[in-house]
Amino acid sequence: MQASMRTRTLALATLSLLNLFSVGAGVAVADFTPGRKLAPRPPAVAERLVAATSGTIGAADTAAARMPDGATLTGRLNGVLGTTKTPIKAVVIDAATGRELFAKDADSPATPASTTKIVTTTAALASAGPSHRITTRAVRGDGDSVVLVGGGDPTLTVRPPAPDAGHPPYASLTDLAAQTATALKAQGLTRVRVDYDATAYQGPRTAYGWKPNYLPDGEVAPVSALTVDEGRVAPGERARVQDPPAAAAAQFATLLKRAGIAAVAGRPARAAATAPKLGAVQSPPLSALIEHLLTESDNDVAEAVARQVAISRGAPGSFTGAAAAVRQVLAGLGVADGVEVNDGSGLSAANRITPHALARIAALASSPEHPELRSVITGMPVAGFSGTLSPPRYTTGQSLAGAGYVHAKTGTLAGVSTLAGITADADGRLLAFAFMAGDGTAPVDPSVLDRLAATVAACGC
Secondary structure, three states: OHHHHHHHHHHHHHHHHHHHHHHOOOOOEOOOOOOOOOOEOOOOOOHHHHHHHOOOOOOHHHHHOOOOOHHHHHHHHHHHHOOOOOOEEEEEEEOOOOOEEEEEOOOOOEOOHHHHHHHHHHHHHHHOOOOOOOEEEEEEOOOOEEEEEOOOOOOOEOOOOOOOOOOOOOOEHHHHHHHHHHHHHHOOOOEEEEEEEOOOOOOOOOOOOOOOOOOOOOOOOOOOOOOOHHHEOOOOOOOEOOOHHHHHHHHHHHHHHHOOOEEEEEEEOOOOOOOOEEEEEEOOOHHHHHHHHHHHOOHHHHHHHHHHHHHHOOOOOOHHHHHHHHHHHHHHHOOOOOEEOOOOOOOOOOOEEOHHHHHHHHHHHHOOOOHHHHHHHHHOOEOOOOHHHOOOOOOOHHHHHHOOOOEEEEEEEOOEEEEEEEEEOOOOOEEEEEEEEOOOOOOOOOHHHHHHHHHHHHOOO
8 A cells, every 4th residue: 555655646746846846956957968869857756855855845844754763774774785795884864953863884984986976066066156157268369369268167069059958058169159250350350370278277187096998988088177078079979089178279260260260279378367358158057067967977077066166265176176175165064074085076986985974965965954055956866767867777676666766876986886865765754875885896786775775765664
């Protein structure tokens, strides 16, 4: 009977939420990265979780629900843990009070993989704010030169603007070239050299702990303040260019030629602070970028968002500067303990985060006291519906109980699998959790993490 009731609740909530979430903190699409096929995002949650994500039902509703008995929940989770020999560190806490309901090595650091993105995005929203946009500019340089100035937007695309694509328009290099050509012609210039300024970022383009195959395999592009289509050789391609800013300048010169300006690609430059502006384009708001990067686990956008934390705090736009700035912001929120990172994406195998830290941050993001962090929750993949938790995950067996109810970020590296997020249990109590499996020495089956999360969601205990 209970399973049937839950199924009906999920089905009804699925239909009713199609419209509710289109007015949420971010956008109601699964993916807006240039070159990828767009598709509507499935409904974000089941009925009992609306309070945690949209504010449609008072947030007090979940806090008023009965808190599960820790001993009962522990017994059920231990039953799942007993089915695997993989080492797993885990914690479940009450989101409203922070009370620990289950813990296993919860204060022991582990490799977080892409659950690092929960840390990155929380810090970015708390520092730069959900409405922040990243600007790419073209300005006058020395003589007859134009300087293309990157602000760190990896979603800048060579494609024309698409305002009716069903998502916030991403910045278009084609649009910027048209603006620039118009301004140059008004100044009587029809022949220019395109230099490029990527000095908003400093330091190496790869992080400590990244494997040598990440760039050639297309897992991520060399991190730069100026890049087009995430540094891909063409929109939608996996392969990346070796020098993103130089490639961007070459593309910009080609677009200027099409707009009637004789342009050639130039060299690195630093734009003067007082340089006359020729044009500018802006990224979607940070809230939308964050929803996308969490749902799709986009490494390029995650690294850009981490740098925005550093820039917003006046710190160097480097891996080191971003990591330090992220930790400073988290400290201000009271959730820095147990977090040590070297990048924003979680590709670094040297990152270390405790399960307690991830659960506390997820709980904070769901809190009605921090509406500016809501995109962390609305961006998390929904079990059995979206992103990295799409089917076949949460479609069979014990994990099916979590379908539609578990909101969580996945993480995968060699020998590591992680899952962290929130769910409302069967009584409607909002809980935060983190499950971190593997030590990098052997393959890990993520299904055990799905079964753990589903056990939390199904608990009416």
